Amino acid sequence: MSDNPEMKPHGTSKEIVESVTDATSKAIDKLQEELHKDASESVTPVTKESTAATKESRKYNFFIRTVWTFVMISGFFITLASGHAWCIVLILGCQIATFKECIAVTSASGREKNLPLTKTLNWYLLFTTIYYLDGKSLFKFFQATFYEYPVLNFIVTNHKFICYCLYLMGFVLFVCSLRKGFLKFQFGSLCVTHMVLLLVVFQAHLIIKNVLNGLFWFLLPCGLVIVNDIFAYLCGITFGKTKLIEISPKKTLEGFLGAWFFTALASIILTRILSPYTYLTCPVEDLHTNFFSNLTCELNPVFLPQVYRLPPIFFDKVQINSITVKPIYFHALNLATFASLFAPFGGFFASGLKRTFKVKDFGHSIPGHGGITDRVDCQFIMGSFANLYYETFISEHRITVDTVLSTILMNLNDKQIIELIDILIRFLSKKGIISAKNFEKLADIFNVTKKSLTNHS
Amino acid sequence: MSDNPEMKPHGTSKEIVESVTDATSKAIDKLQEELHKDASESVTPVTKESTAATKESRKYNFFIRTVWTFVMISGFFITLASGHAWCIVLILGCQIATFKECIAVTSASGREKNLPLTKTLNWYLLFTTIYYLDGKSLFKFFQATFYEYPVLNFIVTNHKFICYCLYLMGFVLFVCSLRKGFLKFQFGSLCVTHMVLLLVVFQAHLIIKNVLNGLFWFLLPCGLVIVNDIFAYLCGITFGKTKLIEISPKKTLEGFLGAWFFTALASIILTRILSPYTYLTCPVEDLHTNFFSNLTCELNPVFLPQVYRLPPIFFDKVQINSITVKPIYFHALNLATFASLFAPFGGFFASGLKRTFKVKDFGHSIPGHGGITDRVDCQFIMGSFANLYYETFISEHRITVDTVLSTILMNLNDKQIIELIDILIRFLSKKGIISAKNFEKLADIFNVTKKSLTNHS
Structure with a gap:
């Protein structure tokens, strides 16, 4: 540093360091972007063999992707038929896999390697949050057992306080693990972990509540998002012209709106197919229920036909003054609108995250599809909206006389x-x-x- | 990059860039640490004038710090006397100031300047969270008004759904604001904002609930943390030898444990002073209540003397077979233990954060003390524990008219x-x-x- 005491040693050299830092990191970013662009468009001379090879690998990829699509679909339906408990296990599995992939992508920078506590802390916070959120929803199914054993009864009645103390232990563990030189990484990774807990684990908890409200409220939202994904792709490649959003340049406005129309249509069809099954429309009372256990209940009024008087002007036109329809169709249309206009933002968010960390996929657990996160990024936001919608407009726990x-x-x-x-x-x-x-x-x-x-x- | 098609263009230069990135960022960090150390220990030649000047400035600082300590203490007591509503306003003010300071410190890096939406989004998420959490607690005080106006009644009954939609708008706003070149900063600042919302706004919400449960549950925890702070300092400078934690090298084990003893003592004295006042021990029914409105209620049993039978061995020793004591003293000792052993980790966390971003204080809003965050960092964790403790062990969950x-x-x-x-x-x-x-x-x-x-x- 400077030896002349008059010269204020800190001011000027601080600015130099900061400008050097900025310039270097901009240069590095440019270098990485160059490299990344280079890697994806690397111009390899076009020979007959290489086009045949690329065609061959495209065909192979398409085959793998199709096979695994059917594996996933059949696996999903088997899980549905095996009962609500297995659906909950499926959701728990998905959220843990998604959590793992998101943490891996966002903290890939080398330093993490020699900070073992960060990984332990991530898993500790994950299971504490799952225990707090989903423990609450599942306790009521084991009430009898809990009342028999005083220790279990204490754990259930003081669930909130126990989970607060568990979280506090994690907080203390974090503070004790702080190491000079890694502070920015450690605080950064704590923030990322909490963000993933909110966007993945908390929303997955709401999806588990959907399962408990009746598999219809789990299956319909999932189906609408898948239908919307497919038709956004089809409408996009057919009519797509206007770019929709900067972060996902391939998405077009025409695809987005076209998909809305088909998703609305699909919501009517799906509701028509699913609503007759009480196995799907009844809330679950016992976790051993499955497709063959003939689950019945006093149906929620939305599943029962209601008569709606039409405004007079309709009468002059079509000579009908009222229609009889199940209200569930209106609610399905509302869910379809959300699935088309808002749920895709979960996907845009995920692709923004992939772009930030310069990865093509979150993982590689599903051949031909990438990671679990790539498949379920829109499902979390759809599932949480479906739960809020159910609690507000459908649920019957409405306080009655x-x-x-x-x-x-x-x-x-x-x-x-x-x-x-x-x-x-x-x-x-x-x-x-x-x-x-x-x-x-x-x-x-x-x-x-x-x-x-x-x-x- | 390389023109020779045989050379695999991606593998080797990717490693080169990554090693260049690592080496440069390590060098930059080293340079910044050097600079930071230099700035704090810059060796200015010791002359008589400069020592006198430093003594003078130390005395002036001490004077300012003492004056503002009394300003804060008297301001606090005036707020207490003016009623529960003003205490809630005080807590709202503190959490907004703390939020502002934390966001300013963590996102000081220049890029933020040309991303106006990030700032708007931070404030939007802050007020949405405050409205969701504290709206719920305060609605019951304006019931009559809400019941009269259908629009207000709709807002109150669908509070959760409305807040979900507000949050969703913020999420969509964030995704739309994503800009290439700033992605890492934008995602990072989203995570930091959510972390601050959890640690500051959610915990401040629990402190507001403490106020509603009775000012005793707000005042006692605050007092215990202040007492613990003072005695940790005094015991530290008197007996301190063993370093307690790496992130705060000045803190010693002796100061930590010594402060525990004095905080426990103070909890008994504070409880003895505060518990006779029903203004402090009664839950609030009407937000216009203040010190002079003679607030009375059916006291919670913990504030009423109870007879406890002593184990027989006591009787042989001191010829007493039972003691009469208010249970509140045991609960105060538990809160004192938390204030001594766990609440300080809120302070260690904050000093870790300051060290990460190389700042001495979070702000300068209180002359001689730094920012609001520096003064209340331990209060948030203490307040949230006090609320969980109250809900679990004190509250009678009584269903009232x-x-x-x-x-x-x-x-x-x-x-x-x-x-x-x-x-x-x-x-x-x-x-x-x-x-x-x-x-x-x-x-x-x-x-x-x-x-x-x-x-x-």
Whole structure:
């Protein structure tokens, strides 16, 4: 550094180092981009043998890809038929594989090799998060067992606190593992791990809840995304002209919108095929259920035909004043719209990530297809939306008069019940549902009742 | 790259580029570390004037730091006295300032300047998360208003779905904003933002819940962390010998354990001082409450003296077979243990982060103290533990008239509310609490009301 004390040693050389750093890393990036471009378009002289060889390898690749497509489809249907428990195992497997692939791609830089704790910590945080999220959903299926053993009962009742302490251990382990020289990598990898936990593990948890709500809510979203993928490709190669988004230059607006139309159509067909099976439409009560266990239930109203009165102008045109249709078809169209307009952004996000780390695929576990992540990147966002949609517009756990009544009778005493009625009557009269005259009569009666109750106690 | 087709163009030059990249970035890191060390130990010739000047500046710094310490303490107590609502505003302010500081420190690298969307996205995700988490906790205080306006009622009942859609818009905005050349920075900053949302905003949400459970559960944890900080410093400079953790070389094992003893002592004293005030120990029912509004409630049993039988061996020694003590003292000791053994890891984490980005403080908003983050780094982890501890071991999960009322207003329509009142009145009359005569009058009024409601709809 400079020996002359007058010269402020830090200012100027700091700027030099920073500009050197910037210039060098820009040069390195340019070099890597050059190299990457070079590798993919390396101009090898075109000879007859090489075109035949490329055709041969393309045919082989297509064959492998088709074989494995059928392997995956049949595997999926076998899992579906084997029951809800096996579907949950499938989802757990997919999320763990996706987690592994994402972490491998994002932390491929060499330094990780001599930081064993980072890998252990990643797996520790993964299984703690899975235990916290999915443990909660599955405990209710083993209630009987848990109540028999006090230790298990303690674990279930204090689930949240136990998981908080487990996470805290991971946090302490991380802080203790911090090493000078690797700090940026360690903090970076902690952030990536948490991002993957949110986008993969949390959304997979919502997909597991879809399975528990009924396999219909797992199968339909999956099917819509696959249909949308296929028709986006077909419409894209047929009509595609306008580039859709910078991060995925091959995607076109025409493919995107064309796929929306076909996905909407497919949602009607898929619903028509799937909704008659109570094995698919009934929520699961026992994890041993499978296709042959004749699962039945009081169907959710959306699966029952309802009569809808048509606006008068329809009557003049087509002489029909009402239609009878199952509401599930409207909901399927909404899911199809999401699958077409928003779920693809999961795929764009994944391809942006692959572009960032300059990899073609996340992994190589499915021959001809790449990694599991490449196959399921749109499914996570679709599955989480399907769950939120179900909980908001379909689910029947809607609080009914009966559920409120049992809560009141089990928890409130007589004085509190009268207080509650008093407040409710005030609300109803404020809304004009109870007339002022009636409100006065009611108020008198309840005052008398309150006084007699206080004298009694 | 190479013109000779035989030479496999990709393999060798890829390794060359990677080794060049590694070597250059190691050299740059070494240069930056050199520079950083140089800057902090730059040897300026020691003259009489310069020591006097440093002494002068040290004294001035100490004065500023002390003045601002008192400003903060008095500001804190004024906020406490002004009521729960102002404490929530204080926590919201701290979490937003901390979020801002953390994002500024971690994304200081120049590139961010020409990516305006990254900043907008950070603020968008911050307010979406705060609205989702804290909206839920605060809705119950504005129930009457929500019930009156259907639009507000819709927003409250579909809170989770609306927040999911808001987050999804942020996700789509992010994917659309991806730009080649900035991908690594953009994905990195997305991960950092989510990490800060988890560690700062989610934990601050739990601290807000502590305020709602009673200011005692907000004040005691805060106080224990401050006491632990002070005694860790005092014990460290007095007995400190053994280095505690690599990331904070100044911290010693003796300071750590010594502070535990004094924090435990302080927990007893603080509890003794705070627990008599129902303003602190009662959960809040109305956000307008303040120190002078005489807040009372049915105290949680932990604040009431309980008799504990002592094991027989005690009786032989000290002739006492039972002691009467408020259970809250045991819980305070548990919180003190956490404040001493685990909360400091929040501080180590923060100092690891500062070391990574080579900054002395997160900000400069508090003269003499640095940034808000520097002051509250241990409070977040302490506050979240205190909330989990309260929910698991203290809270009675009591179903009160208010909790039932909010469930009714948020989920049942007018017709269902009248049906509910009708059934409750039948129960009360069966129990003899409502006389037969009054029951008939009530039944008439409700029949009239039901008819008018059915005609309306």
